[in-house]
Amino acid sequence: MMKLRRRAMVIPVILMLILLFCPLLSCADASDSLELYARSAVLMDGGSGRVLYDKEGDTPLPMASTTKIMTCILALEWMADDPDTICTVSGNASAQPQVKLGMVKGDTFYLSDLLYSLMLESHNDTAVCVAETVAGSVEAFAIKMNEKAAEIGCTQTYYITPNGLDAEDENGEHHTTAHDLALVMRYCLTESSEREEFLTVTRTASYTFSNLDGTRTYSCTNHNAFLNLMDGALSGKTGFTSKAGYCYVGALERDGKLLIVALLACGWPNNKGYKWVDTKMLMNFGLSEFELRDITDVADTNANVRTEDITVTNGQQDTVHTIVEEPAPTPVLMRADEEIEIRVEVLRTLEAPVQENTQVGLVHYLVAGEEYAVTSILTAGEVKERTWLFCLRKLAEAFVL
Numbered sequence: 001m002m003k004l005r006r007r008a009m010v011i012p013v014i015l016m017l018i019l020l021f022c023p024l025l026s027c028a029d030a031s032d033s034l035e036l037y038a039r040s041a042v043l044m045d046g047g048s049g050r051v052l053y054d055k056e057g058d059t060p061l062p063m064a065s066t067t068k069i070m071t072c073i074l075a076l077e078w079m080a081d082d083p084d085t086i087c088t089v090s091g092n093a094s095a096q097p098q099v100k101l102g103m104v105k106g107d108t109f110y111l112s113d114l115l116y117s118l119m120l121e122s123h124n125d126t127a128v129c130v131a132e133t134v135a136g137s138v139e140a141f142a143i144k145m146n147e148k149a150a151e152i153g154c155t156q157t158y159y160i161t162p163n164g165l166d167a168e169d170e171n172g173e174h175h176t177t178a179h180d181l182a183l184v185m186r187y188c189l190t191e192s193s194e195r196e197e198f199l200t201v202t203r204t205a206s207y208t209f210s211n212l213d214g215t216r217t218y219s220c221t222n223h224n225a226f227l228n229l230m231d232g233a234l235s236g237k238t239g240f241t242s243k244a245g246y247c248y249v250g251a252l253e254r255d256g257k258l259l260i261v262a263l264l265a266c267g268w269p270n271n272k273g274y275k276w277v278d279t280k281m282l283m284n285f286g287l288s289e290f291e292l293r294d295i296t297d298v299a300d301t302n303a304n305v306r307t308e309d310i311t312v313t314n315g316q317q318d319t320v321h322t323i324v325e326e327p328a329p330t331p332v333l334m335r336a337d338e339e340i341e342i343r344v345e346v347l348r349t350l351e352a353p354v355q356e357n358t359q360v361g362l363v364h365y366l367v368a369g370e371e372y373a374v375t376s377i378l379t380a381g382e383v384k385e386r387t388w389l390f391c392l393r394k395l396a397e398a399f400v401l
Helices: 002-026 064-078 111-121 124-135 138-152 178-191 195-203 274-289 388-400
Strands: 040-045 051-055 086-088 108-110 206-210 217-221 233-241 245-254 257-264 291-294 310-313 322-324 331-334 340-346 349-351 359-367 370-379
Touching: 040 178, 040 274, 051 178, 051 274, 064 111, 064 124, 064 138, 064 178, 064 195, 064 233, 064 245, 086 111, 086 124, 108 111, 111 124, 111 195, 111 206, 111 217, 124 138, 138 178, 178 195, 178 233, 178 245, 178 257, 195 233, 245 274, 257 274, 322 359
Parallel strands: 310 349
Antiparallel strands: 040 051, 040 257, 086 108, 206 217, 233 245, 245 257, 291 331, 322 370, 340 359, 359 370
8 A cells, every 4th residue: 555655656746847848849950850971061041151950060071073063163164165165085984983984095075974984973084174274284173173162262272183082292182071062062052153053963863975086985974862862952973982882962952942962971881871861861951950041131020220310419400310221132941939139339429521322331130140131220410520611601591580
């Protein structure tokens, strides 16, 4: 009987503990439950560039053939004015290791054809031929790659080869980070003048072409399995070396959301499928946990951007009105529990003369401490300088009155 009473007392206590701690558990960050195979991973909002998930996203690692997305976009931009550019195969290109197209020294191809070999089959000889056509040498092309990476905003990327084979020189190893890799893909999809051409190449299921004299014909099949794994799959590039492991960068567009996943060191043989598991998990996380909000829609923030009149010294008026310039719509993927922060900075005083539409401050729009939009605070009118003639006229008016 005593044991039964003790059990009866314990059950309510357990129930109370469950009720107390369940709300805390439900409030935990959903990203904590993600268990990825990749050593380094990033999920990025392709529209704003916001990182939605990060696992060692700034750790420098080799990236294998995901390198080729940079090779491809540089070639597309370089050949934009000459789509019929012809490539001649060098001995250096033809000597590259597998995986390779099998091109022969002295052969000629249209550069536009070789981009399908580069991106669908990931041929290493093709990458070198493309690099030498665009820049004259692999070394000169690597300079262009690093310059473009810096322009895009990559801070921990160093290119040595156009194909992603493991390499090292006096400046370090061929490497990137998951964050930088996502930035490069974002550039290819949203910022490059050749983004549509990039999508055309990388989404093609199969492609057949010949060398210019028609003596050899080649067929390419797209090995980006992600294109058939999820609705809205947009683009991507696989990669593998013994040092880098399996790597992947891919993009998906659905419900107005553009999501980019970058994975480095995502398993080694025999774990080729790990990258698809991680990619789907991260994409589904982005689709379910984040919604687009226009962070410059002040009504949506439940806050008002207030600006006061600015004091003007030595002016014919003591103050000048200000207005906030209409901000451009800025959609950002956000969780439901996140808030938009608005910071206003504006000058306290001005010295006459003051021109209309003079910038006197800024309004910053932030999410989780990161700025994604900024707009100007402007003067709504002019204030002329107070001169002796103005003062005399004011004294005369006061005397008459």
